[in-house]
């Protein structure tokens with residue numbers, strides 16, 4: 001043994017101390033650093049690196065000493081030839097001792113202009129799997145000895161276990177972070193309940209639904225947090241311990257005791273009685289849609305039946321054999337029949353439009369339109385047919401660029417807004433149409449204002465939904481709750497926006513903004529996509 005080699009006793013102590021240092025550390029970066037630095041000291045080498053076979057990748061250099069990471073990367077292709085499992089003993093020397101590998105490694109070192117003359121390589125193995133390799137270089141004339149090889153081999157065993165443990169910890173941490181991210185971003189509420197039936201954690205969605213915060217909730221009996229009651233206010237029983245999958249539906253009672261959203265809760269037991277997972281899905285939107293659909297069917301049958309009853313009534317009366325009607329009575333009767341038939345036609349057209357919209361079958365034929373010329377025409381036409389109200393128009397500005405619009409469909413939007421104003425605002429009040437050009441946003445905006453009952457704040461978003469009608473005064477007028485839904489679909493298909501501004505009893509102002517277009521923009525046809533009404 002040459003004088004520069006460590007005495008066997010010293011080496012063992014050293015390995016022991018090293019193993020202690022490694023087992024205290026679970027951070028992969030730190031473990032790799034210790035392994036590499038200590039190996040280089042142990043072997044009196046000048047440089048070295050550790051490569052690992054990371055999940056789903058080839059061998060990657062993950063730590064270096066005495067040479068830059070980028071330079072060490074040049075060895076990676078060669079390392080991929082390392083077998084995945086440790087070799088069984090036979091005549092041929094293991095890969096890390098093969099002269100060809102030594103030569104190839106040295107060739108790469110020379111190409112990288114590294115001054116290395118000797119190389120020693122050692123696999124990092126755990127349970128027969130090669131998880132990586134440790135390579136050390138020397139620049140001096142002194143070759144690595146057999147003793148040093150054995151020393152490194154003993155060292156590599158310790159290092160491999162420490163690295164594998166650190167990799168497992170990192171994997172666990174990553175998995176926990178991934179799970180936490182999934183839970184944090186899930187739209188559904190999730191609660192983890194332990195074997196003592198107490199809350200271990202809830203995600204932000206459940207915190208929002210239940211009014212509990214993420215910290216206070218930990219350790220609470222789960223039935224304090226997931227309190228459900230039915231329509232009649234009767235508490236639903238919490239699932240019995242050890243029950244199989246349980247599904248419940250009801251109103252979630254918030255932390256402050258108020259009735260929260262209507263939810264479904266699914267309790268899934270964990271294996272070996274380790275508790276359960278509750279997933280909480282908010283059903284309020286779906287229930288609201290179902291309720292408005294039920295209201296629609298109730299409403300629409302009334303809407304369809306009333307004009308039909310009037311038509312049939314008048315037709316039967318006029319056809320009576322026992323009475324001779326005079327000309328005026330005939331004419332009046334026929335007018336009523338015509339009015340009601342026209343009303344039915346509008347209703348059926350609206351329903352068909354909505355059905356076609358849902359099937360994605362409505363098209364827009366866009367062409368440049370000067371709103372400052374077109375809107376006054378549409379308004380005066382409408383005003384003539386509605387003498388009950390006073391109409392005025394204001395063009396706010398001198399020059400208006402055109403918009404790309406389908407005039408047939410845009411007329412439908414304007415008519416809907418004007419008809420609503422006439423329908424909901426009392427007779428003899430004022431309905432105003434106003435056009436402006438927002439140069440900064442590049443938008444033309446027109447607004448219809450009335451002096452009617454207005455729309456409560458909480459309804460202002462919902463009235464654009466399919467079949468939605470405001471309860472109360474408005475719902476006593478005729479209508480199917482489809483007009484604004486269609487208007488929104490048409491305006492959005494034009495690349496525009498529609499909204500309402502209103503304070504109760506101060507009237508409503510419906511505005512439409514459409515993007516300004518070039519004068520010579522070509523005509524084109526686009527398809528209207530259905531809007532999502534559940535958002």
Ligand code: ADP
Nearest residue numbers: 420421424463469470474479480481482483484
């Ligand atoms: P419809 O008028 O056929 O019911 P709409 O979709 O046009 O359907 O309107 C939806 C609801 O919005 C109406 O039922 C009404 O409650 C409310 N609404 C619309 N316009 C006005 C308005 N100008 N003033 C007050 N309420 C309105």
